[in-house]
Amino acid sequence: MKIITLTEYLKQHHTTQTAAAYNYTITHFLKLHPKAKRYKYQQLVNYFAEVNQQYQNIQTRIKILSAIKRYYSYLVFTEQREDHPCKTLTMKKGSSQAIQLQDLFSSSELEQLTQRENRYKLLESRNKILLGLLIYQGLTSDEIIRLDVDNIDLDIGTIDIKGSKKLNRRTLTLQGNQIQPLYRYINETRPAMQMVKTDKLILNKLGKPITVDGISAMIEPLNVLFPDRPLHPRSIRMSVISNWLNEKKLPLEHVQELAGHKWPSTTEKYIKMDTLKQRELINKFFPL
Incomplete structure (x- = not known):
């Protein structure tokens, strides 16, 4: 040559x-x-x-x-080396700022959110379902309000999440402790709450499909549990993604799939850069 x-x-x-x-x-x-x-x-x-x-x-x-x-x-x-060390690196336009991981919540802290009792039994049942979708599946508020009853398959224990411009469609596994509450909610609580004809899974206290603002309002009273950190549906989702990576040590590409991220770089921002093992994850999967 x-x-x-x-x-x-x-x-x-x-x-x-x-x-x-x-x-x-x-x-x-x-x-x-x-x-x-x-x-x-x-x-x-x-x-x-x-x-x-x-x-x-x-x-x-x-x-x-x-x-x-x-x-x-x-x-x-020119055959001065055999490999291209940065061939897969990319930079996403419009990249958001770094995730403030210190403000997020551990899995045990998120579990505390489920302990609040509601004087209205129907709302207590619904809130348990809604919180489960937030802290176990890490869904966005927009994904939750677009869920239909037939997106839930209790026989095989899965939930089908619709795609959007920002997030990919995906099918997620339900936790064992979600199955029975979902069954009772769909077959007992939801029919008792429903006041209009709708296929939407989550209803508000008036028996109509819940809105994004309605989900935020449901979370707001829980802020007293963590007064020093912002608690809202988005911070809950961010915490879930961080915990998948840093507590459960799930592979980066698996967490990307669970979260519905279109870009691996979005998922990578949740990795805590404090151990050699976590750095090796970036070495394997990092796209800037």
């Missing part, structure tokens, strides 16, 4: 302007990281974490990533 320089390689694949910009970025990168030619995946993950902090503009970060990717493509092309 004819040996070509990096500059020549860049000019073959890009316009003159882009090639020059990439060359500048790569030169700067190598000046700061003289051993980068042999960098492994995790070292590049760490580097791009620094890039994320240094540059606020997502387009700038994408350009840097593209240039560094091209550098390693060049090394593979």
